[in-house]
Amino acid sequence: MGPDAFCGQPGRTLSGGAGGRTGVGVISARQLSVWRARKAESMSAAETKREALEARQTMRHSAAHVLAQAVRDFYPGTKLAIGPAIEEGFYYDLDIPVSIKPDDLGAIEERMRAIAAEALPLRREELSRQAALELFHELEEPFKVELLEDMEDETVSIYRHGDFADLCRGPHVEDTSRIGSFKLLSIAGAYWRGDEKRPMLQRIYGTSFATPQELQDFLTMREEAEKRDHRRLGKELDLFSFHEEAGAGVVFYHPRGAILRGIVEDFLKEEHRKRGYQMVITPHLFKGDLWNISGHLDYYVDNMYTLEKEGTQYVVKPMNCPGHMLIYKTKPRSYRDMPLKYFELGTVYRYERSGVLHGLLRMRGFTQDDAHIFCTDEQLEEQIIECLDFALYSLRAFGFEEFKLYLSTRPEGSVGSDAVWERSTQALADALQHYGMEYEVDPGEGVFYGPKIDVKLKDAIGRYWQGPTIQVDFNMPERFQITYAGADNRPHQPVMIHRVVLAGIERFLGVLIEHYGGALPVWLSPVQVMVIPVADRHLEYALGLKEQLEARGIRVEVDDDHQTVNLKIRNSQLQKVPFTLVAGDREVEGGTVSVRLRTGEDVRGVSLEEFEEGISKLVDSRSTGLEWR
């Protein structure tokens, strides 16, 4: 955690997607004093970069002050809440008498430029908390007063420039001209102190960089991210669609999307089988009682789809575990059966509040690659390690290379005894230790029935997405009273691990699409080869190529439109088909193909055998590249 935010409230990144959030920490007074002390010392080269980052944060934080002043100049009566620097810029939360529109940002920006041009010095003042209270009371800044009331420090600091004063720890730039090349980006609502029961404020997001070039690069980067948006690509590549008539949060896979999903599912089935999992299938709808036993009803009724028939409550399954429990209980189990691993591609439905839905990344209906491992206490750690290994192996197979691991501990209001929580958390920590990867602890972020390990994966443009999760659960075996016969011929209670590998298939596909910007690796491409006959007389040859390639398991289409070669090539490229084969007189004559890659590169006069071998190798190795030769 670094000095990312200064005004005493946690910041959030300007996220590149719902799953892309990274919490940005709050700096404590203690950390700040360390920071100040260190500033005085001579710095190692390694710290120079960090120092530059801090300078940027300072600049952005000052920009936030200037923003607040600009807004207040336009809308007198605006109350200040908080305005920290965040990973990608800054924001200020304001209570503005009118609601501002995106079109107003330009004018506010102009006003900020005017303030910057004045180069007003930012002056730090230290005063007693009491004096500050009086000051902000007088300034009619209720949010600042509330912040002060909750502070414990005897002395606090304020920063002034011109007639603007803000409660703030700082540090700041020397004067308002030093807030860099900035741009206001968006307006959003934000609850005061992140509490949905408190007033909704207006948050203005902006960003700022030391040079105009850096700002431009940032904006270009945002456009790039927009081009990768899986919702846009899903439409353009004809993979899936959403329908107002069907309701929000559920997806319809088109033929090409279904091929992609099928490939992912085949991968999962095969890998689970290899690792000793047994596939099971459970119904989508069953009695509510089961959810009482599992405890889910208590915690998640509001998020479950329930219905009633003949006086009985039914629930559309939001989880797969109770179903697997029932299967476990169908016969006596022995320690010799352990670990027992049930795997299901289980489609679940959870009611999510309308505002949180986001393409494939946050849905109401989705399919998990869910498994439940029943094992003995002794087997727990090795099973967790195996899960971690499986998860990372799979993500790597799909081309992800960097991960972050998190260990989430006991949350408020959870079930089970301290001893059990202690034991499960320790098992996860030990496994992580043993696996030898660094991880962070997320205090209180565990599930109600147990602690968990979360894996986040980094995509091609540096964003992190929520991926696999591994949860230890001593609680559900207890609630369902499942046992196995030990070597001592006495009943024992198994431990249960809930885990997903790619997690939600839909979400994973969304991440995959964004990671590759739609240009999927050959093995995942719904159409791997597009054959383009130059003229009608080449159609027969083209169909022959298709047949031969299909015999090798390659997915091929022939573009027989009566169109120019150029147009058909263009279409194939836009569809991001990895290989386009153009077939004309020369190819027919020599029995060859000419291969064009979606990168634009092309090679002519290749024998079909050579191409077949090349592409097969790429598929078999799950290569992310197109080096077929």
Added chain:
RNA sequence: GCCGACGUAGCUCAGCUGGUAGAGCAGCUCACUCGUAAUGAGCAGGUCAGGAGUUCGAGUCUCCUCGUCGGCUCCA
């Protein structure tokens, strides 16, 4: 759910202060049979998300519902 914006042809979008809809691409038809990112011409295509209201008159104004987007909150 909350704050704000938005919803016009399959797609991307235009349509000023209200006067019963327009382009490009896609589609269809015809001609062209073409060599590595758009051949040309013609045709067809919309109850302006849905509903209610104001008005002589609503794509344009008001309200409700559905959906989408940016955030907040939430995510077993």
